[in-house]
Amino acid sequence: MTEPAKPTATYRLQLTPDFGFQEAADLVGYLTELGVSHLYLSPILQAVPTSQHGYDVTDHTRVRAEFGGPDGLRALAAAGLPLVVDIVPNHMTVPVPESGNARLWDVLAGGPRAESARWFDIDWAGGDGKVALPVLGDDADLATDVVADGDVLRYHDHAFPVRPGSGGRLADQHYRLVGWREPPGYRRFFDVTSLIGLRVEDPEVFAATHEVILGLVAEGVISGLRVDHPDGLADPRGYLARLREAAPVWTVAEKILIDDERLPGDWACAGTTGYDALNMVTRLFVDPAGAEPLVDLFVRHTAFPRDYDTVRHEAKKQVLAQFFTGEVERLTRDVPQLRQAVTELLAAMPVYRAYTVPGEEPPAETVRVLREAAERAARHADPADVERAVELVLHGPAETVVRFQQTCGPVMAKGVEDTALYRWYPLACLNEVGGEPDRFGVSAGEFHAYCAAMAPGTMTTLSTHDTKRSEDVRARLAVLSELPDEWAEAVAGWSEQVSFDPKLDYFAWQNLMAAWPISVERFSDYLYKAAREAKTSISWIAPDAAYEKGVRDFAARAIDVCGPSVAAFTERVDRYARVNSLGQKLVQLMMPGVPDVYQGSETTDFSLVDPDNRRPVDFAYRRTLLAAPGAGSWDAGKLLVTSQALRLRARLGPDASYAPLSTGESGAGRDHAIAFTRGEQAVAVATRLPAGLARRGGWGAATITLPPGRWHDLLSGARHTGRVPFAHLLARHPVALLEKE
Template sequence: MTQPAKPTATYRLQLTPGFGFREAEALVGYLTELGVSHLYLSPILQAVSSSQHGYDVTDHTRVRAEFGGVDALRELAAAGLPLVVDIVPNHMTVPVPESGSARLWDVLAHGPEAESARWFDIDWSGGGGKVAMPVLGGDTDVEAEVVADGDVLRYYDHEFPVRPGSGGRLSEQHYRLVQWREPPGYRRFFDVSSLIGLRVEDPEVFEATHEVILSLVAEGVISGLRVDHPDGLADPRGYLARLRERAPVWTVAEKILIDDERLPDDWACEGTTGYDALNMVTRLFVDPAGAEPLVELFTGHTAFPRDYDTVRYEAKRQVLAQFFTGEVERLTRETPDLREAMTELLAAMPVYRAYAVPGERPPAETVRVLREAASRAARHADPAAVERAVELVLSGPAETVVRFQQTCGPVMAKGVEDTALYRWYPLACLNEVGGEPDRFAVSAEEFHAYCAGMAPYTMTTLSTHDTKRSEDVRARLAVLSELPGEWAEAVAGWSEQVSFDPKLDYFAWQNLMAAWPISVERFSDYLYKAAREAKTSISWISPDAAYEKGVRDFAARAIDACGPSIAAFTERVDRYAQVNSLGQKLVQLMMPGIPDVYQGSETTDFSLVDPDNRRPVDFAYRRSLLDAPEAGGWDAAKLLVTSSALRLRARLDPEAPYIPISTGEDGAGRDHAVAFARGDRAVAVVTRLPAGLSRRGGWDGATVTLPPGGWRDLLTGARHTGRIPLAHLLGRYPVALLEKE
């Protein structure tokens, strides 16, 4: 097949039962005018009928009925924007009732001999040859509460098939029902037992789970792919190679990279989904001088340790003990004497995957990462046992090598993303997926070096359906790094009026200010989730009704008593947050890579973690602003920056070189401006650390020298050439987007 054109920019839509293909089709005209080249959709295969996200696939043979089915999808593809689709190779759902999954039903009925048994990563050797199904609540008398109904056994809303010839006796089935807190008898997505791991490394399973997607690619309906959670796969490199062979289209993988980690060169995809770029852009707008006072403020309010490494280690050990005992037991079944050593090695791993492949000599970087992790693990376990565990992970049996890889990601995700980042938050804009909250900032030089090494067709982003906070919430929070004293004063005043839990309160004040204005319902739902993720007072598996009521009461009192003061502080912050917002947007849209715009983020969006960031978007409002760019205000300015940059990207070669432009060797230009060119066609100039710039009285004669030729600012229409005072170039907007005339 002819390979479709790669995107110049994408726009991500979250499809829901109330917003399907026809609703998306109605936006094609607006999105085309906005300047994107491709429409990027959340998963489209049949999922649980009420699902608001689509990652809980029930049937790989059908395009989701709630969205309009395959005919409506074809109509959307024909409407004018090529489609990029999110696919979920790692898992599918365990629905309730379980009869909603034909493949799972077959396995539960017929066991390891079932036609569908090869589909699922089931631990048949554990639990007496039966797959554990964690569905029981409380101290259930299973025999008394499971009801036989012909060929079906029912437990409340759950349904299970009767094994032929078993006479309906529960003890004679291929499954055993266990308490909901117990680990399941199958690999799952993170700690979510309702999502069962697929074995797409099996060619037959790959074909069956990808048949519809591959046929739609061949038909030209799908022009690009986003691969969800490749770290969960037994062989992500092999999977991506097979996918590329069958679907030679632009493909990015949701690979979370940490610090200087880079995507392996032998993965057959264009790059990641952009969290690495997101974290670099965020740090560019954070003042490193704020690190020490903000850490002091954080520890003073919360009594958490100053050392993030300690918090991260404790969080990973906690989730290993609470959620991943089944995974560790399966990993060490043949070497039970190494269980503690392997647990500590998992806790010490700094990345989501070590890239060891069974039967291959491990890359030098893999050996280095594991040796460093072993050094840390040996502080808590027998060093000799840790050394043996490392050798098994690097070059042991295939089962051990693969299982370790598949366990690293869930432990990082649950231990860091969903625990440590809710415990250690001196500046919460740094607490993002793949982020390191103790790495406060990057210099312009560090950012330029990062961009110089980027792949031209990787995805970049600032907001996604999974970000902990939207880009404009982070833009506000970044300002606190420049105003730590004023922030400390404000928090002290609010805390005197309203307090609840020292481990949660300071987190609450940051996010309340940054998401302001916010309803009590949204804010309390967010704090409730944050408290459960932190696992310091409550958790998802250990609820506490009294504490949860306290959370909601605190949210209501904080907004009621402190609302006017928070509004006033936010107004002060917004003078600078708007500068950060426009700056980070322009940088992301013009840096190397294919920029994605998450739904609604072409204007301001002050959303928190999901499901808050998946609320309906007012597209009519955004369309009206696109038609009236002179409307003024933050929303209009951000939409102007977004649309101007996206349209320019459509005219720009994605492989155009990234060329840093000096903004001065000292003074305001060096400290507060970042500029770069894309080839000889485009230049972006942005303001950073605006509060500091204001304190020093402005640009003070700082200049930037443009590349040769005449340049037109697409935001203002002004024409420039040669050496330009930054005060003139950035007089109307804090950013400039120049195209060569």
């Protein structure tokens, strides 16, 4: 089958009940002028009516009413930009009341013989043949709190169907109500019990859950797909093959790759949603010389270990014990003697999935990864048991092989993304989804090698609806790798005036500076979430009102007492952060792949993790700035880089070749510039490590030799040929975008 046509660039919009299809259509003119080829939408199927994100789907047969329904979607498609849509094959929501999900309601009423029973990944073999529903509060009294109401049982806002012939007796239903901290009787999304796993590997379930989406693709309303969380599926390869056959459009998968991991070549998609590219671009602007002093500073302030591997292992073991006992029990039900070995193997896995398909010989890379994990696991469990566990997950029963892989992802996501990365943060811009916080920086050569191996249709990005920090927050934080001594002095001064919890304070100072200015409410909400994710003092399942008040008091005092000093330090950082911001934007938009621009990030955006990064965007301001750029502002510069790069990408097409361009074998050019060509028509040049460049007195006599021809800088308007001094090429902007005349 021929490869589907690729966009030249996408623009991601987060739809909400207050920002639906009509509001998106109103932006099509602006986005077209900006230079994108496709509009990329968050999930569009019916979700919980108040949902601000759309991943909590309740009904696959309907386009979401709050957005404008199918007519509104068709009108948006007709407005002028082809649509790429985010789809959610892995799960549905367990709403409150539960009657909001008709398929789930059918299963709760009819049990394993219900028409919809094949839809959900329910553990009917555990818990005396009933599905456990973790909804009960700590002080629940089933005898008095669960009330019969006709053919419904009610527990506060929850509602459950009565099994025919049961007389309304709770003990005679197909479900058990259990405490909210207990594991559910179904596969869930990570540790979120309100999201129940779908069995999309069943052809009938695939057909029913994709009918509307596939119909819209066939109609031409949808031109591309983004697949949410494929690692949760029983058979991602088989799913993507079936999807490609039914919808032969450009498709990317939200696959988190770690370090040098590559997307399997037999997955029928164009690539990932771009976290791998994001982390490489971020590292390009981080000075590796800052690693040792920043780790020293982090350890001094927090007393956490210097070794990230130790923190990561402890975090994964903690979430396995706190959140995933049900998953491990289900995985080892037939081999309970291997429970510890399997637990340690899960904790030692370095990636989100092992790519083993039952009945097939495991790929060599899969075997290597599992053997290395086994070596680490054998330090904490009986080596013979670990060896048996490895054989089981490589060659055992299909159920075990699949279940192990479906558990790896949640343990990685909760243990690393949502625990370890909130505990070990010497330089927080490295703590991104799929990131490795102990890997400080990459060289220009390493970056070029990465780009040479990229799939041309993969997505690239700098910010998403799930990033821990927006791209400009990370641009500021990257500067600290070049100013570790000044940063240490600033933090020492702030900490003397305001302190709370050593495990949180240093994290707070980094993010306060990088997101400045920020309100007390936003900052305290962020720290409150971060503390709960870190799970060192409080957690989502172990709240502490006194500690939470302390977090909010600290946030208020930090801004009130230290605000002027934080503002002054941020102003110094911004001299260099602006260079990083424009540089990483140009690199991401011009490197191989299909670049995505997250809503609002065409200008500066200093957002933290969701929901902070899903706040409404001031598009009127951006539209005005695009029409009449402001003189010299950071926003104007970033919008200029974005628009000119996107328009040039449209002229180049999606398949232009990539080649490194030498910036010199020594001196300022080698150390502080990144340059490459796209095809025969474009050259991108960006400044990196700008504080170090300033310390050495600037570019000096360093030059770059352009490819033959006459080149027009789309940012400054200047013309160049041949050998050009960096000081001249980058006199007006810290980046250059050249098109051959």
